[in-house]
Amino acid sequence: MAAYDVGPSEKVHPGKPVVVDRYTVGARINHWITAASLILLALSGLALFHPSLFFLSGLFGGGQFTRFIHPWIGVLLFFSFFGLFLRFWKANLWKREDGTWLARFRDVLANHEENVPEVGKYNAGQKFVFWAMSILIIVLISSGLVIWEQYFSAYTTLGQQRVALLVHAVAAVAIIGVWIIHFYSAIWVRGTIPAMIRGSVTGGWAWRHHRKWLRELVTMRSKEGSGSKPAE
Amino acid sequence: MFPPIPNPSTTDVAPRFSEKDLIRRSASTVPAPEQQLTEVAKLIDVSKCIGCKACQTACIEWNDTHEEVGVFAGVFENPPDLTPDMFTLMRFSEWENPETNELEWLIRKDGCMHCADPGCLKACPAPGAIVQYSNGIVDFVHENCIGCGYCIKGCPFNIPRISRVDNTAYKCTLCSDRIAVGQGPACAKACPTQAIVFGTKDEMKQHAEGRITDLKSRGYANAGLYDPPGVGGTHVMYVLHHADQPELYSGLPREPRISPLVEAWKGITKYAGLTVLGVAAGVGVLHHLIMGPNRVTEDDEEHAEELTEGDGHGRV
Amino acid sequence: MTNSWTDIKNTDLVVIMGGNAAEAHPCGFKWVTEAKANRGAKLIVIDPRFTRSASVSDVYAPIRQGTDIAFLLGLINYCIQNDKVQRDYVKAFTNAGYVVKEGFTYQDGLFSGYDEAKRDYDKSTWDYDIGADGFAVVDDTLQNPRCVWNLLKNHVSVYTPEMVERICGTPKDRYLKVAEMIAECSSPEKAMTSMYALGWTQHSKGSQNIRAMAMLQLILGNIGIRGGGMNALRGHSNIQGLTDVGLMSNLLPGYLTLPTQKEPDLAAYMSTRGFKPLRPNQMSYWQNYRKFFVSFQKSMWGSAATPENDFAYDYLPKLDLPGYDVLRAFDMMHQGKINGYLCQGFNPLQSFPNRQKITASLSKLKFLVVMDPLATETARFWENHGEYNDVDPATIQTEVIELPSTCFAEDDGSLTNSGRWLQWHWAGGTPPGEARRDTWIMAQIHLRLKELYRQEGGAFPDPILNLEWPYADPGDPKAEEIAQEINGRALARVTDTADPTKVLAEAGKLLPGFAALRDDGSTSCGCWIYSGCFNENGNNMARRDTADPDETGAYSKWAFSWPANRRILYNRASANLAGKAWDPTRKVIEWDGAKWSGYDVPDIAPTAKPDQVGPFIMNPEGVSRLFVRGMMRDGPFPAHYEPFESPIANPVAPNVRGNPAARVFEGDLAQFAEAASPEFPYAATSYRLTEHFHFWTKHVIVNAVMQPEFFVEISEQLAAEKGITKGGWVRVWSKRGSITGKAMVTKRIRPLTCDGKTVHIVGIPLHWGFTGAAKKGFGPNMLTPYVGDANIETPEYKAFLVNIEPAPGPVA
């Protein structure tokens, strides 16, 4: 069968336990830059969003600097996420099993993954996060530019700017929500965070959460190594 | 004539109002002031205005701003728009009255209206950057301003401007420093024809009535006072010969109000947003407490090992 | 002004014509808005452009520039035809009934006695019939066909509403509306005030523009009363004072005149200045001329002015010509007849017509001295500023000395406003750099000249060596010292002529006022009309008492108003022959059976009986003049003459070009465009903007911000015709020069139809030059013709012909 969502660098290393490469160094750095800027944006954005959170601007050396830096971090996030997008969009294309997976979401929440179909490198939940982020970031960057007083206020009408403000605020709330899901899942599903730190997971983790993906890796490996027999 | 504004005193007079007279403070709350100051107002009688721009030069001189010398752009507005250094601007429009076929040169002094319900203050995210005194003055506090420009979007009259020098917002202060010592605004003192007068809001309304009667006697049937309720009334009001068509006066809004978008953004979104996020976080925690973490079991590892050892042929 | 700024609040109708009070005098215009707001007064604005004054008017009437006389005589005609005349006033207080000599005629635009070669009149027929008793013959019934009233009626009859519309381009209905409103003011209960300025004076018949309105005001009975009058708004802060003090080629202070070479001695000089009354009992105040003159001579030359030497009569230069006004001066300069020129302030390069001629003239000087607080264009006329001052310094051999003077904020002294108020001001700041007061500079120049003449001798040094110089520090006279000199002193004890026991002033004391002046050398007085400004009561110009009993607007205790602290001139005319106010609500002064008294200083002898002595005491007639005898060069009545450059031929006198009596220098005539010239089809006018004051405020950054750049104002119709866009560049040129600027395209200027022809108007403001904070720009004097008013030589800035076309912007 076609290795539709297997990256070239992903490999299985037999042993106890089996080790599976999941993320390259580049992917990990890229991810963490994105993560960091998203968090900084959330903090600075919230500071300007709600008075009760204005104190957060202290983290950035005051309101003036917060106002100044927020849009620039936004630009950074945009490009850095674009990197992730190029890396992962294929693996996040929708699959038949994703539907079933979603249908049995209760079992997922209840930690009964045995009842859900085997999934590839990403399950429907992860795919949701991926696409939600992609769309929201587009929305945020475009509405953000419109309300970037210092450089772009001259190019739009006050009416447009007011719309942009509202859109930007709503989208920001949404993306933080999505981030919360992403972040919680990473904690809840143990072994996930190390994956993004070390780059590899144990065979068991792959077997439990992304069995289809594991099988493909193994199949590919055997194809490469056909003929060679393990020492008896 | 309307009693002129007295000459300033050069002795050090203590200001007659201060922070403890604030009724609103941007992105923060203030204790209710002990007493309500008498509301003041500036009345601009467009029908008496000769568009001489004395208000503009007096404003620049009093506030020590430094507007650049521009160019002639085919119109009388100079500078072409309000700027961080030009808090007030004469706007000129030539209108042929279809009823009389008379040319009317409608000249309006534009500037901060000091709304009772100030959109700038509502939109402002920086605590204390915009304040409102119980006498009606809405003022910007530059050391608290972060230059985000939200006030501009909040303002129904498009008044504040951000300085590219210090990145803070500027607008008419109603000469709070003069009023604080019992003076009137510099523009009102200068105005040669007393088209601008200043006093308590009640006095201004009474004075306006007299002017409106005079205008009606001169055939301006629709003469009236511009004190728009949509923003809770203003502390800068206009007497207009055509109060039924304020937009004739270089686009003075007919029914100004804080944009619903801004209201939504600063209202529902603000609260709903935080709630949603709070809930999301809460649910996560809750789920963790009930369901606990999703751990890889020994079993899973063995399966994985078998799978790899079985060169992919193994079945379980 | 016959009245004062604050008096305007008492009016019922304001007519702004030949001026633009709201823009040029905004704070004075306040009193118009007060009259409107408090009395329901109406405002009429008559102007080629819909000005900011018009923007607050009740009625605006467009008019072609240079046709005011037709409009005004039309109004007089309307009033006479519709019997809207204050008859009793006219009969009692004007020369309506005076019978004019046989032989006086007016035909085809010319009065009797015209000499075309001289462009001048023999005025012998322009006079009254003088009876055997030596008094003018008067027909109180106004029946005599030769009486002024009937001559006037006949003279104005041609100016029908149709003719006014044809000449002025004012739509007839609009004109009639104006006429109706004005005619209403013939009632004694209604007052109209006339506010005018350079819009009337800067024409080749400027003086007659003003006379025409003065005549209308007399017919309506509006002179001398509260809320009435002829109110010249005037330009600069002390142009009234400079003229009062006589800084003109042919004047002595207080409107005395300089001798001509036909008057070799004092006797000859006085013979033409006797001013014998033309009617019984009249005061003819100029009979005191000799007192004023002698006292002035004493203030000039003190002990050197003695009865023996005709009070130093020879020290005064004698005129060979009517005068050496600025136009003549620069024409002489242009001919190389002038070597040196000193400018104390002022900015001729910007101010005088036909700038090319001015530049050429200045370039022919040996030396030019400029005293000014600011860097003027004149002081730098030799400096190349590209198209804005396209000269080659190397070819200009003039030595220029620029002396920095102080400004108002750095010196003490008095200024006389248009309401004749002498107001004292005090220095508040230290002058910048090495700037010095004008009083210091002039003293230094004089002392040096004196010293040179003392050492070297030279041409007739006496008037210089003997010039009275009584100042504590001769090198730096104090303003107070000079003010006292102007007010005058008793050199010997002065007693009352009626009652010698009554001492008016002890020797050495300041004089109470001009009534104390003597012609025997016992008094000295620099400027008789100012006498009383600084007397033993102190500096009356510095008075700051704002009391105004019954709020008449007189403010009699504020500063000092010449003459004799009088606030309304001819105020005796506010009362009828019984001495009671025509309108009780407008009382100024009234006769109580023994004397005149009221809110103002009576403009008549306090005991002069109302039914005997006329109100116009400076006239030998004792009444005002609808017919002015030989006192105007261009006619005893005004008549409509087209500007020298006009878009149509004169409809009432097709063969007369311009004002037939106006002086035109050789060579200049060739530089005038023909009437209805196809090359120069548009009627241009110059004007000022409220954001600027002349060429001063372009040096002020804030004002430069308010109106940064030169522009040309045209109608939407002309713009469309020529493909000119709002804010786009245009070139405007006349027969004398060419300028470029941006276009202001506006509804406020509309093409007029005059004599069946469409006349487009081009407005050219005058505030820009090549020094200062504003953008460099041109002025109208690049284009205007070199000709002045027939009587006082004010240049014709308000009406000339140009052409216009879209132009590429300047190469940046």
Next chain:
Amino acid sequence: MNIELSRRAFLQTAGAGLAGTTLGAFGFGDIEAAHAAAIRPFKLANTTETRNTCPYCSVACGVILYSKGDLRKGEQAEITHIEGDTDHPTNRGTLCPKGSALLGFVKAPTRLQQPMIRKPGSDKFEPISWEDALDRVARLMKDDRDQNFVATNNDGVTVNRWLTTGFLAASATTNETAFETYKVVRSTGMLVFDNQARV
């Protein structure tokens, strides 16, 4: 405190005319010692007032010069603000766009600072001392006067006139300057003498 602000009080002060408005009577409760952060300290406090009149048009509005330092005490005085004089009957404290910007005239960048001379054919001004400048002016005047003075005309009448040098008086100098100027100019016999009345 609102009583002070009643219309009646207003009319009373109106009656008092120049006395001013009830603004002066804004008794805003207890007086605050400290300035509110938003409110600028009143910039005219502790300045010196001098009464003057506007030098521009002939309405001659009353103005007040506010300066740091007091000339009458022999100090250097720097004018920091200029405002209309409410006590003045004509302008009642109001000023037009020119008058309101008078400070900019007093402090214009193009105010002349020192005497300058431009030599024939030169393309620049050069500084010169007052002494030299004035000596030069007097010399130029005397030489021209001595050369071209006309004592008598062709008919032998004494005319004592000097036509080859002219003097142009201004329009905004004081009457005192005007009269002194008149004396100095006329005593030389100069006839080419005019002012700005016409333009």
